[in-house]
Amino acid sequence: MLHDPIHEKRSSPTNPSDRIESIDVLRGVALLGVLVINVVTVFRISIFEQFLPPGRSTSPLDRVVETVLMLAVEMKAFALFSLLFGIGLAIQFEHLSTNPRRALLLVRRLIVLLMFGLIHLCLIWNGDILTEYALAGLIVLPFLFGPRWLLACGAATFLGLYLAMQVWSPPGLFPSFASIQHNVQEANRIYATGDFGQVLAFRLREIPLIAPLHIFIFPRTLGLFLFGALAWRSGALRKPNRTFLFSSGASCIALGAVLILLKAAGAVTNASFDALANPVDTILMALGYGAIIIAITNSASGKMLLGWAAPLGRMAFTNYLAQSVIFGWIFYGYGLGLFGHLGAGKALAIGLAVYVAQVAFSAWWLSRYRFGPVEWLWRTLMYGTPQPMSLARVTRPI
Template sequence: MADGAAPFRPISPAERIDAIDVLRGIALLGVLAINVVTIFRVSIFERFLPQTPLASPIDRAVDTILMLAVDLKALALFSLLFGAGLAIQFERLAKSERRTSLLVRRLAVLLAFGLIHLCLIWNGDILTEYALAGLIVLPFLFGPRWLVAVAALAALGLYLAMQAFPPSGWWPSTAALRQGVAEAHRIYATGGFLDVLAFRIRELPLFFPLHVFIFLRTIGLFLLGAFAWRTGILRSPPLRLLFSIAAACIGLGAALILCHANGFIARGRIGSLMEPLGTILLALGYGAAIIGTANLKSGKRLLGWAAPLGRMAFTNYLMQSLIFGWIFYGYGLGLFGRLGVASALAIGIAVYVGQVLFSAWWLRRYRYGPVEWLWRTLMYGVRQPMLHSPVEAAR
């Protein structure tokens, strides 16, 4: 086969693994829920300051459920999926002499998207971190499977160690956080687009430690996702094994988080490891449970609606930033700081349902989401076909 033919072709819709798209679509709901409640609704830095308890019992209940069951777990799922996706691309380009340059270009384009998103749309962006972590992970994919597994465990071990022994001076002072929160409530709620844009840039130094906090975890989960792909567990999933993993990880992860949250585990250095470890275990458990369910006949009927959303996750993620920016910031409806947790989540779910319907409608007509199409076109350096072929359209 000549280099430049099939190896440079993006994966077709018919070749995709629906269960992975389903998992990505459901993970996007978790990411949306946390983003709309903790970053668009109010300043994320309020979480790191003493807070007055929420007045509404419904808000307290919703907030508790999100923090214990969803916060950081959905993002961890996305990290696992990104690592698996990178491994899939690496494998598909195995016969191409340009494999490395194409994958580096893929990550460079993602970095460009991330920086635009970060600076011009929303500074809660995760794409920039994913692109940088992907560049670190890529060399490990040239090694054997055991190396990928060892590197994953090493990165996650270092991440957990950093939770117990955080570097001194890396976190902003309480005064800086209070000032940032006060400015956010003034500018995000009432400022015009240029005011919000200028403050978004000024706020970046406060966000930087948050990325430092999870960067090693992101690398470790990327590698773990790549390892899962190489084991074949995502291609031909052994359902009993997946559901066993799901039960064990969800049970142990939930126990660690609940015990830590209720003070049953000491708050010292060992105790500080329990919640981040529980988060990783819960994410693995959620992923195994959803992949297993999506491979059952009844599961396909139950969860199939999420597959189109997952196939367009990049487009939908950016759309969420644009939509929520208009809803919560002063250049739109200006609802920043004015809604409770439950109300903000209800808006988020309504947007998500709209994206489910839009994604299904779009993919009946086109091969890729618009941003996915642009990403592939820039990666391969060749304009990709957008419309379905006659064979695909007839299905």
């Protein structure tokens, strides 16, 4: 049998030299947004506290931090990560184009992700997003075998369903006010003082309350996965037009800002507008952030400005899980027990310190190894063969 280097290359993981740096940079920056929202609104206090009337006295600094994060970052970072996951799935689909086992490998990739997600959800932190992404990926995968119009129609359908759910959500989907209030009281007690077993038991009891939040945004996740795949398939990210990306990104952000201002000022007294303003603003600003960061990174000066985020983006899976372990130890009773004791400003400072440490660690690690440790394990389980790890080894890709 003749050696086919092209087939061999497309049957193995993407080599570091073949990666698109701007996408890795965008993923690294998006991870910062995810981190600051998680540390300020989920690890520091109960995720359900946002649904209750304000009960904590906050300093002016904390109010500024919370307001800025709510308006500029909250949900936008998660929407951007959904776009990036769709892009990554489309890249993998294309990378394996000559492999007769492409469908099997991609299904296995998502099943392994689901396994990681369930472990993370149950044993480490119930704010996990990996489980939702794995399930959404399995639904989106068949669309990748179709033409671009199918991706566009799927994205429009799921995003339309998501927006419709803002106006009318299924009755009984969300827990009652009393159950949320009781859960917050229990969280303040157990997360702050409980040992690992007590925290674990409470975390599992919380999952049925958290599940409706995932159900509510699941159509958005599907729509953004498909939109990201469409963006890749269209070629807009292979040879980016910086002028187009800047102008479209700025337009999306400006329109999103207008929606925020109109709602804040009460300029439009319409219930449907109030219900749709935030979800539409989230999608627009996520698209805007992504377009502008891609445009910036596709220039020499932009690479110097943001290139530090690329190693972090290449190791996003490892860093995301590591953040859960670190923040769990900082905030829960089996560690430092700071849950409920810090304002938003101090929690943000802790989060930024962890992020900076991860930037340095990612650069150090990838100067020696081809993949992050969790990324290596994910690829190894996907392909069913240990992947070459060390950069020092000169070996043929497998």
